[in-house]
Amino acid sequence: MNHTMKAVAFSSHGGPEVLQLVEAELPQAGTGQVRVHIKAAGVQPFDYAVRSGWNPPGITIRFPQVIGNEFAGVVDQVGEGVTGFSVGSEVLGWALLACYAEYVVVSTDQIVTKPQEMPWEVAGVMSASGQTAHTALQELGVGEGDTVLIHAAAGGVGTFAVQLARAWGATVIGTASAGNHEYLRSLGAIPVSYGDDLVERVRVLAPDGVDAALDAAGKDALYASVALVNDKDRIGTLVAFELAEQLGVRLIRSQRSAARLTELVDLYTQGKLHIHIRKTFPLQQTADAHREVETGHGRGKVVLMVD
Structure with a gap:
């Protein structure tokens, strides 16, 4: 051999x-x-x-x-x-x-x-992405009746996270570039574009508020999440670890x-x-x-x- x-x-x-x-x-x-x-x-x-x-x-x-x-x-x-x-x-x-x-x-x-x-x-x-998404949603306590915001929702981790959250009974709002909105709809998410006024656009889609947020995109997404979710323990990032410590939100590493x-x-x-x-x-x-x-x-x- x-x-x-x-x-x-x-x-x-x-x-x-x-x-x-x-x-x-x-x-x-x-x-x-x-x-x-x-x-x-x-x-x-x-x-x-x-x-x-x-x-x-x-x-x-x-x-x-x-x-x-x-x-x-x-x-x-x-x-x-x-x-x-x-x-x-x-x-x-x-x-x-x-x-x-x-x-x-x-x-x-x-x-x-x-x-x-x-x-x-x-x-x-x-x-890899699948277990990262699963770990994150579990740590954030996502389940039946929750509205969850998932950043970079069309990416590797995001596509798993959208589908897991839906399978567990949550409503999902997902950020993505315009070309991926139809794809996100096919996964059961409500798509929203990145960029200025993201917080306002999400508030229109979720008038009763957002219960949890998962960030796989970085800085701006994390600031938007903090503005939208009251409980910092239900905001997690997979990427912006230094900023997460400053903002007092969860740093999530795959288990x-x-x-x-x-x-x-x-x-x-x-x-x-x-x-x-x-x-x-x-x-x-x-x-x-x-x-x-x-x-x-x-x-x-x-x-x-x-x-």
Whole structure:
């Protein structure tokens, strides 16, 4: 068997052009772990932030550094003590800074079974944005009868958040550029444009007030949220952490678990979660995939097809 695999890594921080297709050591599954032959891997803002020079808390970047945090694929090696998965099992899951590659080794508490009817490209983008949205709405206590404002609602996290909030019985107002308003309506949200007078436009749409707000856009969205939501404990941001501390609102970091991912997969199977795949790229065109995600205001998810 070949002892190397193809992976995408960078050896210096910079633009998309620093991403290189490299030969990396083929990982081996240890006790309680499986190795997965990756079919699809999602591309997120997190990935290009790390590539550009951001250092996630508690993570050491070592060059050449592989990136990518979510994947779907087929188990091809099973370590000792593993139950519930075997060679040939189709799975989806997550692993930090490891998924832009042909293979990944993970512990079995980081994967769940992929439903037969779920396409690979969809399975490859469920774990990161989906779990972030789920964590955020849970922390904000979103549920039946709430009116929730979701910023950047047509983006990766936003599309999950809109649909989860709707599934949990909330009314959703989503900010997006005009070109994405029809798409947001199709997900069950009331669309509203970004920009000046956002607060006034939302007040017209929600005369009884807004109960909670989730920000995936940054500064202006957070100020608008504070103006609209009375309880600061029900305002959360995924991006503007320094400003959040000044304003006294929640900083939300994804809490990933197999149970959370299973819940998302179940909603998908029930037809309550639709994932829009904006574009797919082969592994050797990862730099182009990053350019696509960095344009912002895009709809849905971008995915690398590894096989």
